[in-house]
Amino acid sequence: MALLEILKFPDPRLRIKAQPINEIDVELRRMVDDMYETMYASHGVGLAATQVNIHRQIFTMDVSETRDQGICVLNPEIIHQEGIQYEAEGCLSVGGGTYDKVERALKVRLKGMDLDGKIFELDAENLMAVCIQHEIDHLNGVLFIDHLSRLKQMRIRKKIEKLDRRE
Numbered sequence: 001m002a003l004l005e006i007l008k009f010p011d012p013r014l015r016i017k018a019q020p021i022n023e024i025d026v027e028l029r030r031m032v033d034d035m036y037e038t039m040y041a042s043h044g045v046g047l048a049a050t051q052v053n054i055h056r057q058i059f060t061m062d063v064s065e066t067r068d069q070g071i072c073v074l075n076p077e078i079i080h081q082e083g084i085q086y087e088a089e090g091c092l093s094v095g096g097g098t099y100d101k102v103e104r105a106l107k108v109r110l111k112g113m114d115l116d117g118k119i120f121e122l123d124a125e126n127l128m129a130v131c132i133q134h135e136i137d138h139l140n141g142v143l144f145i146d147h148l149s150r151l152k153q154m155r156i157r158k159k160i161e162k163l164d165r166r167e
């Protein structure tokens with residue numbers, strides 16, 4: 001396994017739309033192992049392939065406190081959603097200690113494929129529902145900060161540019 005480099009905003013590669021998975025092979029499984037390792041090492045609750053410069057429809061997630069309930073979803077799709085929640089989010093690809101509240105569906109039904117090629121559905125709410133919506137956004141080239149006001153986005157961009165210059 002290997003740790004992968006996480007792309008950071010404003011890297012334009014975070015805007016690339018991920019392609020669907022048609023075949024599960026050894027290489028794909030190895031990629032997923034690396035994604036898990038990278039997610040756990042970075043203490044993230046979720047990681048989309050886009051964030052590690054792999055433009056395929058894959059994300060890993062683990063919202064458990066014990067960090068041993070990881071799941072991997074291929075070709076994820078939200079087929080039902082209801083309610084509204086408004087919770088603070090952060091992202092491994094958005095530095096500068098950026099956290100802000102984003103409006104999301106409270107509950108979602110996720111449809112996806114597992115690593116055995118089996119199609120499954122999963123009902124999620126609260127944090128897990130946020131995570132699913134956040135990761136699917138990544139696969140579409142969307143970051144959580146895109147949901148904030150223009151003014152907030154401008155402030156975040158300036159703060160991050162300033163930090164990057166200092167490095």
Ligand code: NI
Nearest residue numbers: 090091092093
């Ligand atoms: Ni993220």
